[in-house]
Amino acid sequence: MLIVQKYGGTSVGTLERIDEVAKRVIKTIEAGHNVVIVVSAMSGETNKLTEYAKYFTQTPQKREMDLLLSSGERVTSSLLAIALQSKGYKAVALTGRQAGIYTDEVHTGARIDKIDTKKINTYLQEGNIVVVAGFQGITNNGEVSTLGRGGSDLSAVAIAGSITADICEIYTDVDGIYTTDPRIEPKAKKLNKISYDEMLEFASLGAKVLQNRSVELAKKLNVNLITRSSFNENEGTLITKEENIMEKPLVSGIALDKNQARVTLRGVKDEPGIAAKIFNKLAHEHINVDMIIQNIGLDGVTNLGFTVPENELEETKKVMNKINASKIIDFDPNVVKVSVVGVGMKSHSGVASKAFDTLAKENINIQMISTSEIKVSMIVDEKYGELAVRSLHSAYNLDK
Amino acid sequence: MLIVQKYGGTSVGTLERIDEVAKRVIKTIEAGHNVVIVVSAMSGETNKLTEYAKYFTQTPQKREMDLLLSSGERVTSSLLAIALQSKGYKAVALTGRQAGIYTDEVHTGARIDKIDTKKINTYLQEGNIVVVAGFQGITNNGEVSTLGRGGSDLSAVAIAGSITADICEIYTDVDGIYTTDPRIEPKAKKLNKISYDEMLEFASLGAKVLQNRSVELAKKLNVNLITRSSFNENEGTLITKEENIMEKPLVSGIALDKNQARVTLRGVKDEPGIAAKIFNKLAHEHINVDMIIQNIGLDGVTNLGFTVPENELEETKKVMNKINASKIIDFDPNVVKVSVVGVGMKSHSGVASKAFDTLAKENINIQMISTSEIKVSMIVDEKYGELAVRSLHSAYNLDK
Numbered sequence: 001m002l003i004v005q006k007y008g009g010t011s012v013g014t015l016e017r018i019d020e021v022a023k024r025v026i027k028t029i030e031a032g033h034n035v036v037i038v039v040s041a042m043s044g045e046t047n048k049l050t051e052y053a054k055y056f057t058q059t060p061q062k063r064e065m066d067l068l069l070s071s072g073e074r075v076t077s078s079l080l081a082i083a084l085q086s087k088g089y090k091a092v093a094l095t096g097r098q099a100g101i102y103t104d105e106v107h108t109g110a111r112i113d114k115i116d117t118k119k120i121n122t123y124l125q126e127g128n129i130v131v132v133a134g135f136q137g138i139t140n141n142g143e144v145s146t147l148g149r150g151g152s153d154l155s156a157v158a159i160a161g162s163i164t165a166d167i168c169e170i171y172t173d174v175d176g177i178y179t180t181d182p183r184i185e186p187k188a189k190k191l192n193k194i195s196y197d198e199m200l201e202f203a204s205l206g207a208k209v210l211q212n213r214s215v216e217l218a219k220k221l222n223v224n225l226i227t228r229s230s231f232n233e234n235e236g237t238l239i240t241k242e243e244n245i246m247e248k249p250l251v252s253g254i255a256l257d258k259n260q261a262r263v264t265l266r267g268v269k270d271e272p273g274i275a276a277k278i279f280n281k282l283a284h285e286h287i288n289v290d291m292i293i294q295n296i297g298l299d300g301v302t303n304l305g306f307t308v309p310e311n312e313l314e315e316t317k318k319v320m321n322k323i324n325a326s327k328i329i330d331f332d333p334n335v336v337k338v339s340v341v342g343v344g345m346k347s348h349s350g351v352a353s354k355a356f357d358t359l360a361k362e363n364i365n366i367q368m369i370s371t372s373e374i375k376v377s378m379i380v381d382e383k384y385g386e387l388a389v390r391s392l393h394s395a396y397n398l399d400k
Numbered sequence: 401m402l403i404v405q406k407y408g409g410t411s412v413g414t415l416e417r418i419d420e421v422a423k424r425v426i427k428t429i430e431a432g433h434n435v436v437i438v439v440s441a442m443s444g445e446t447n448k449l450t451e452y453a454k455y456f457t458q459t460p461q462k463r464e465m466d467l468l469l470s471s472g473e474r475v476t477s478s479l480l481a482i483a484l485q486s487k488g489y490k491a492v493a494l495t496g497r498q499a500g501i502y503t504d505e506v507h508t509g510a511r512i513d514k515i516d517t518k519k520i521n522t523y524l525q526e527g528n529i530v531v532v533a534g535f536q537g538i539t540n541n542g543e544v545s546t547l548g549r550g551g552s553d554l555s556a557v558a559i560a561g562s563i564t565a566d567i568c569e570i571y572t573d574v575d576g577i578y579t580t581d582p583r584i585e586p587k588a589k590k591l592n593k594i595s596y597d598e599m600l601e602f603a604s605l606g607a608k609v610l611q612n613r614s615v616e617l618a619k620k621l622n623v624n625l626i627t628r629s630s631f632n633e634n635e636g637t638l639i640t641k642e643e644n645i646m647e648k649p650l651v652s653g654i655a656l657d658k659n660q661a662r663v664t665l666r667g668v669k670d671e672p673g674i675a676a677k678i679f680n681k682l683a684h685e686h687i688n689v690d691m692i693i694q695n696i697g698l699d700g701v702t703n704l705g706f707t708v709p710e711n712e713l714e715e716t717k718k719v720m721n722k723i724n725a726s727k728i729i730d731f732d733p734n735v736v737k738v739s740v741v742g743v744g745m746k747s748h749s750g751v752a753s754k755a756f757d758t759l760a761k762e763n764i765n766i767q768m769i770s771t772s773e774i775k776v777s778m779i780v781d782e783k784y785g786e787l788a789v790r791s792l793h794s795a796y797n798l799d800k
Contacts, residue, residue: 061482081461082453085457
């Protein structure tokens, strides 16, 4: 098989850890596979460099930040190649530029435009373990760019897609994707397989393992993504297209997103364009509105509710006060979003009603509801969040 | 004026120091000059990265070492550019590649082939302070290369030559070139000007400020080199072509090289080819022979003397024992080389005899003598080395 493996910051956080990674890579090679490795900077390194820049200014220019930050992954890729060579294996370290990763011109948050796989393929054909510095690329002008948060995952997925690798393994310090956060529900089980769409729901709902950008790219490029731990031999979770998942569980997991605040406008004039006005203004201020609920009004007025990330609530208040859309606005930061996710619910009814039943039995009031084909999300009081997760986890038999 | 300034590791050793460097650069800009800055890695950084690599192997592959080591200068160049930008100046950081520094393929000890100055010149014309990562370049294949010890000085000199800068200032933690080592002779005076050739004699004789490679390149490219301290405002020493030095002192300074060992072969057969045999063999083992003395022999045998760096003496012993050139070989690590250097001696006689007189008066026995147009070097017993320096310094009135 042709395998892309990506090792995150904690996985390469010390020289000892890099040595462990080298051993793991060699085990893959000895099993008969070809591998391309993508590495992050040693944990703490990117923060250190960012702090260095902030010594001079809180707003360093992004072109120079990219040059600065990209050095961290160059160090790890060189060291891992050296570690592999020292164990008698042919290895070569490549910068983002040398790996042919071309991006747009948006410094510190670039998007990958294309990957010129010539060099990677040549080195692979010559029997090398190819070690690529993640997180970075170059623009068409030859400027160094970086891909923003989760950038090394993106590098790995994009490379895997471009060289049509059989799998792309993302190594972190957690075992994979769980039916829910094991810190909330110790009975949470690791999932063997999950579809891209379910993963996207999980990620946006708070699972920290993978950024949505990477999952979206994997879906687009049809890359079989595996998240697993570099600290043990456990198997991890395969994220793949729905067709590859034979036995579709009704519900795959329960997600909890604590970074939510609810905004409710009472007595909004129920006339065309009022929602557009509010949400355009919020979008203009780069506030990420999540759930939006509007009911048909009575007597020409209606109630409008939506949620925003908790840390954007203050900014939201300012915007709302400015546009004066309603006399009575209720802001509540003490809410969480609990979501039931599963591709199986596409073909089964009753999933949503079971969720409502379950919370009702626990006397948890549901403030807002939003559904999609594969999830049911509910806004509840923060203090009931973990109880809601546990009772839903049990109601859908996820601990079995 | 168009000025190239190079700041060494201690000059950019901390964020505070980088800030000081930024202020100095701005002072130069405000005086109406255009500047290109070349920076080393923060002091200790290159050693740290080398130690990292040595965790895995004592002999890391050089291609990967170059990728690893080149990251240090990228960090400093980015940070200095950010510091300058934060003070309201237009600045841009360039890697060796972006600065157009092309080298041969010899990783970790590459030579600069050519500099494509297009990018540097464009950025200068746009009113930027151009900050270049020193020590590094790229090969024609697009591989990252580094220039070896003193590499950032070389980058600076090569850039200065290519853009025909008026001066190239090399900032370190010392004030410039002294008539001799001030730790040996506190009356040593800083030289205002010195010719390339004198500097070359000084450098090879132990002055640590500048590597010979940089001085040779400056001579070749006719770059006016100034070495000065980044820790004060003192003027430094201009190293320039002899024609630019109006008042040529008879003697510019006294150098002491402690890293010397003497080898004497007694009763060598005085026949053609014997010297060639010995020194070819030593060259083959990469032993740097310095002084060589051979007298016309008597009765078909002669004595042959030469010096090697003290740390290469053991290797030299092995070679000499193998070729068995003479029955009696005398190895003496306890010698030093004292040299009197000055372009003025080209046109004046009596400089050498004054040196011999001076040492004779101090009862210092001269074991070997070697002269060139601009220097007289003498091998003496190590314990008399500093006394010899002080007495010669005084004899030529260098303290006046």
